[in-house]
Amino acid sequence: MKHDVVIIGAGVNGLTTAAYLARAGRKVLVLEQRAMIGGLCSTEEFHPGFHANTCIDDTGWIPPSVMRDLGLSAFGTIAPVSMTIPGSGNGPIVITPDVRATSESLKRYSSSDAAKWPEFCAFVARLCGFLEALYTVRAPAVESTAPSDLLTLLSLGNKLRALGKRGMIDVIRTIPMSIADVLDEWFENETLKGALSTLGVLNVQHGPQSGGTALVFLHNHVGLPLGAIAGRRSAPGGVGALPTALAAVVAQSGGEIRTSTEVARIRVQNDRVAGVTLASGEEIGVHTVVSGADPRRTFTTLCDAGDFDPDFLHAVDCIRMRGPQVRVHLALSQAPTCGEITIAPTMSYVERTYDAAKHGRVADHPWIRVSIPPADVSGKHVVSLQVQAAAYTLRDGWTGATRAAIGANVVQMLEEHSPGLTQTVLHCEVVAPPDIESGFGATEGSLLHGELTLDQFTFARPVASASRYASPMDGLWVCGSGTHPGAGTAGISGRLAAREILSSKVRK
């Protein structure tokens, strides 16, 4: 066989796995169905001459270990962009990693919130510190009695204890809470709470009042420096710069990447992986296949149902994917006057956008986070928006008119903050959950490859029997965002998956 390992998908985790395996001497072949690498972490031309981050604006947390191993230190120095909240009368609330400056900005609205801000930042950092420890090791096997598993549990337990009595309670108590309850415990200003609550429901079909959204909020802060609440790590050159850097590592280590190469099927012989069949009909024989695709697609679309136990397939079918995110990219003839604002005036407002999704409607008033890519990325004037407005499944279905209405609505909402913007729109590109599914292969348009909620977390991600990257099929592994620790962390699951693969006794 020409290759030792085939990796499906040249997204961040697929490439990270490839890089680690190639550096360990495996002959690696990465197959990407799209014409370019990067998957959901791509920066593309959406209108002639205009570029934007197609799906996500944040490269996510790249832990120091991955950065060091793969020489990605350039990505470690990115100063996170935080959040600007248009205030109600007294000017905007600007959240930056500078805790004192943020406090000052809050003072105009609430002296109590301003006073609590530094403590809140420390609270988030403390809890995230524990999650970081949890995220850099493989998912704990809670029911296992193997010494190595007990050691992992013990060391996590010690990490928890190190937080002290109150810190420990804070972790245990906060994780299952709703972000609305958490924010109500800290703050009084509705504007601040509304905007912050979006971090608790980002990319999941939930409202701020749903239990477990506090975990989502914390997850979205993992790896960020103290005070960088709602921070976003936007790489110079756009998020696509990260997969490009990873691809270079793969190539240097002798790995091969083929784009425009769609895998149609994972072939199984004698109850183990025998290779992949491409959409073109070409067959590639290999004993190890690592899928960076989401778990639903990996196990139900790329494999035959007969290859797995029905219980396993049922568990895979039960994974909640539910992408609620719509992306809108505007090509403009001149720069907008608004900055990178977040429009989510109250927690009830955010809750109502969830109600719409829950009942299969498009929200009349979606919550929006604006990002303005720098000129070196966009080429020209571009505004990119995260719009949490809808659900993958709409009662009336997704049509061109649905997309156009969302685009028009969003432009109108922005007009209020950037007067005259409407006249400058040259093109409005709406990327809805079904488009994310068809364009990137992400089931139900889930940018997370499955909701990152408590029930789909660590040892239950993507499903209990595949939480350590090995699947029930000999030779088939998963490494994407749908695995522990999940989307929003860059390269961790790739690194951990590669380590599991290298330590397993697989046939080359």
Next chain:
Amino acid sequence: MTSHRYDAIVIGGGHNGLVNAAYLARAGKKVVVLERRHLVGGAAVTEEIYPGFKYSVFSYVVSLLRPEIIRDLDLPRHGLEILPLESTVTPMFDGNYIAGWADHDLTRREIYRHSPRDADAYDEYGHMMHHMAMAVKPILAMVPPDPTSLAPSDLKGMLSFAGLFRSLPTRQFHQLYKLMTMSAGDYLDEWFETDVLKATKSASGIIGTFMGPRTPGSAYVLLHHYMGEIDGAFRAWGFAKGGTGAISKAIASAAREAGAEIRLNASVAQVIVKNGRATGVAMANGDEFHAPVVVTSLDPKRSFLQLIERKELPAEFVRDIERYKIRGSSGKVNLSLSELPEFTCMPGNGPHHRGAFSISPTMEYVENAYDDAKYGDFSKKPYMDIVIPSMIDPGMAPPGKHVMSIFVQYAPSNITGGWNDEKREAFGDAVIDAVTRFAPNFRASILHRQVLTPADIESITGLTDGNIFQGELALHQLFFLRPAPGWARFRAPLKGLYQCGSATHPGGGIMGAGGRLAALEILKDVPR
């Protein structure tokens, strides 16, 4: 001013307070229970609001009452008789219905009518829930250990707690994890396809909580309610002969027999604190009761924020109690009827009238009911659990007439603008409209109606915000976090002060576990 001296004072004569007093009295302690109202029971009372018509005013069914309490206190001898509640019928909008009967196989036949696949799944679901409930059951009798403590007793407790989970087969462990973290709706989606079946089943995940069937956390409440169904004493939900108040009366009788004194119309104004310890209580009328042990069965907001001066308690504890979530979400409508309701889906009178009716025709119906409440209004089309006690226990209403108990969700305690008479009546009307939609003769059959909003529940029983569980059964308020981290072992951060209400582990429902466990803890601290 009169002064009285006892070994222990129990504040509140609800079922937990009474259980607590009974256990303390049986251990030879001189105990007094102080109840503000003219009758015992708290939220477990039967009252003849209209002549001849007896209402289980608040709590109306029982299943969770701990069998060891029934045994220890010999409650049947004190008059406790549980009559089975046979069935649940859910009328649907199209004139069809789905029913659950006491007979498992009959229920499967009924489900088969809607979906052969679900009829199969129902078997497996039943087994799984049974295993889950069996696995969790020992926790009900456990004193929660403190996970932050390195004391041997806490470490031992944590080990046995963890052991409980680790002893489960892998598949069951993961199912239990799902139950602890998911929404009832999502969990049931994994099992069934019939919408009305899921809507009816998910309802037990929302009862008493401010959650919708799609809110994560509601699957645990489903399990919490399921636990009663498998306990040895009675197989299913039951109805106490004489109404729910009969349970309280039986416990009170057992307590009295053991030597406890129960004082009615005795309203506690304050816990007396001397030199950092609780030494008794001062009554609204100026009397004082003194004892080295003071046990409160009230909810923690009332106990620690109203009956005790803040300066006597650690600031961190007070903050935790302030943060304790206790939103009221349910209302109650009690009716006297001239005739039985005739449901379009099941014409005529029949055995189904001896069971419950669930107004949960679709998942969306229940979720919409929740949506109304989320934004500060009562549900225009509410979810309801209806029983006709006079069909089970004829003594509840005069011959030829009936009483009906309607548990309603959602009625938020924090309704926009606050509750008033007008809103109460509008809420009552919405309830009657929603039932009449399925039983056309219903509206005309009503002789008397008693509508209870969370504000009414609070003013009558004293339950803060009218929350029937004395605080939400949410993951962050269970076990060692109930009601506050570090204070889940029935003690309070004041020497001599204990807590035993539903706000303690294991939580709400007529369980009595808090009352019993608290008594056992007190007896460890106080020499017999």
